[in-house]
Structure formats: structure tokens, C-alpha cells
Amino acid sequence: MKSRLFELSFSIVMRMVSGKRYFGAEVEDSKEAREFRLLIRGIFELSGASNPANFVPFLRWIDVGKVEKKMSRIQKKMDAFLQGLIDEKRSDQDKQASEQNGGKTKSMIDSMLGLQDSDPVYYSDEIIKGSILTMLGAGTDTSVTIEWTMSLLLNHPKVLDKARAEIDTIVGDNRLADEPDISKLPYLQNIINDVGT
Incomplete structure (x- = not known):
């Protein structure tokens, strides 16, 4: 990976x-x-x-x-x-x-x-x-940041499931997430901000 x-x-x-x-x-x-x-x-x-x-x-x-x-x-x-x-x-x-x-x-x-x-x-x-x-x-x-984020998410499956549920609710499964979607994904934003600091 x-x-x-x-x-x-x-x-x-x-x-x-x-x-x-x-x-x-x-x-x-x-x-x-x-x-x-x-x-x-x-x-x-x-x-x-x-x-x-x-x-x-x-x-x-x-x-x-x-x-x-x-x-x-x-x-x-x-x-x-x-x-x-x-x-x-x-x-x-x-x-x-x-x-x-x-x-x-x-x-x-x-x-x-x-x-x-x-x-x-x-x-x-x-x-x-x-x-x-x-x-x-x-x-x-x-x-390196992406690698650590993925590692942390895999080691914390509840957080991964919650992030996945948020993405599925806002974005759905028939398209890829796009930049305008990011503001509607606060849990994912928190994950990114937490790893980035």
C-alpha cells in the first residue's frame, strides 16, 4: 500500500x-x-x-x-x-x-x-x-499522512464505520465524493484534522 x-x-x-x-x-x-x-x-x-x-x-x-x-x-x-x-x-x-x-x-x-x-x-x-x-x-x-490515516482507521473499526456511514448518507454509492461534498462531511473533516495535527 x-x-x-x-x-x-x-x-x-x-x-x-x-x-x-x-x-x-x-x-x-x-x-x-x-x-x-x-x-x-x-x-x-x-x-x-x-x-x-x-x-x-x-x-x-x-x-x-x-x-x-x-x-x-x-x-x-x-x-x-x-x-x-x-x-x-x-x-x-x-x-x-x-x-x-x-x-x-x-x-x-x-x-x-x-x-x-x-x-x-x-x-x-x-x-x-x-x-x-x-x-x-x-x-x-x-x-505518509494518507498511510497513517488508513492505518488508524483500520485499527479503529468503529470510527471507520461511522465515517463510511456518513459518506454513504451524503454522497451515496453511485458516484465519487467531490470537493463540494467535503463541507457536508463533518465527521470525515474531524478525522482529517485529527491526523493532520
């Missing part, structure tokens, strides 16, 4: 950020999606790695375990990947300028590139890449 929630969170974040899918069966063979998944996996492996140089500063000169070198290499790859997304969106914007957006939903990169026109210093490519990385970090927190 953990890996599915992780993929779901990153899929949602990357759809908002770039308007593209990087997880799921339909992009399993995509070179770009594979590259992104490898980068994310590498980042998470290194973020959990123990680096003795953090505790004994003179070991930085030696780079025990080559952690610094690996971090630098993956940072350069991620930077190039994100710059590629920005450049692709920039060229798409130039093409769509005459087509009036063709009914497509704007991604975060599209919006930030639009702001870059009015304030190029503040909305530099570096700031856009930093914002993307922040969103990716937030996506990780989201998947």
Missing part, C-alpha cells in the same frame, strides 16, 4: 506541476517517466543515507561512502530534468500564444512562466525549479 500511495501522491503533484504523468501503467515504458522515477528513488535513498561527515567534519575531505559525490551527481541530473520541463513548457507557450491555450489546463510551470514575463528576476528558472522540488517534498508528506 505504501508504494501505491507514494506513486499516487507523486502522480498528482507532477500532473499539477507539469501536466504530465510519470507513474502508472500508461507511462511504464516512457523514457522520461523512467528517468524521473529513478531520480526520485535516488533522492530518497540518499536522503536516508547516513553520512559520517555530518558528524565528523574532517571526513568531508575524504567523502566516506562517496555520499557527497552521489548527492552532487543526482542534484545535477534533477536540475537538468527540471530545466528540460521548464524549457519544454516555454516552447509550448510560444506555440500556444497564437492558439489561445486551446482549452488546456495550465500547469504550475505554465503559471510561473507567465509570471516570469512580468518579473523575470523573482520568477527565474532557479526559483521555479525550487518550487517544483518543494511541491515534490510536500507530496511525500501527503502520502
Whole structure:
């Protein structure tokens, strides 16, 4: 379940950020999606790695375990990947300028590139890449929160039954819950607020 929630969170974040899918069966063979998944996996492996140089500063000169070198290499790859997304969106914007957006939903990169026109210093490519990385970090927190919520609900079946009954009463079983339904689901809101704190 953990890996599915992780993929779901990153899929949602990357759809908002770039308007593209990087997880799921339909992009399993995509070179770009594979590259992104490898980068994310590498980042998470290194973020959990123990680096003795953090505790004994003179070991930085030696780079025990080559952690610094690996971090630098993956940072350069991620930077190039994100710059590629920005450049692709920039060229798409130039093409769509005459087509009036063709009914497509704007991604975060599209919006930030639009702001870059009015304030190029503040909305530099570096700031856009930093914002993307922040969103990716937030996506990780989201998947962990969902995982804990599900675990707590499974360990408290009465709470789960009460939440399910509320959803069945308000939403029913013939459609999915939608954003306007949330205000009508106070018990579910309390569960979300309790886990989020």
C-alpha cells in the first residue's frame, strides 16, 4: 500500500506541476517517466543515507561512502530534468500564444512562466525549479499522512464505520465524493484534522 500511495501522491503533484504523468501503467515504458522515477528513488535513498561527515567534519575531505559525490551527481541530473520541463513548457507557450491555450489546463510551470514575463528576476528558472522540488517534498508528506490515516482507521473499526456511514448518507454509492461534498462531511473533516495535527 505504501508504494501505491507514494506513486499516487507523486502522480498528482507532477500532473499539477507539469501536466504530465510519470507513474502508472500508461507511462511504464516512457523514457522520461523512467528517468524521473529513478531520480526520485535516488533522492530518497540518499536522503536516508547516513553520512559520517555530518558528524565528523574532517571526513568531508575524504567523502566516506562517496555520499557527497552521489548527492552532487543526482542534484545535477534533477536540475537538468527540471530545466528540460521548464524549457519544454516555454516552447509550448510560444506555440500556444497564437492558439489561445486551446482549452488546456495550465500547469504550475505554465503559471510561473507567465509570471516570469512580468518579473523575470523573482520568477527565474532557479526559483521555479525550487518550487517544483518543494511541491515534490510536500507530496511525500501527503502520502505518509494518507498511510497513517488508513492505518488508524483500520485499527479503529468503529470510527471507520461511522465515517463510511456518513459518506454513504451524503454522497451515496453511485458516484465519487467531490470537493463540494467535503463541507457536508463533518465527521470525515474531524478525522482529517485529527491526523493532520
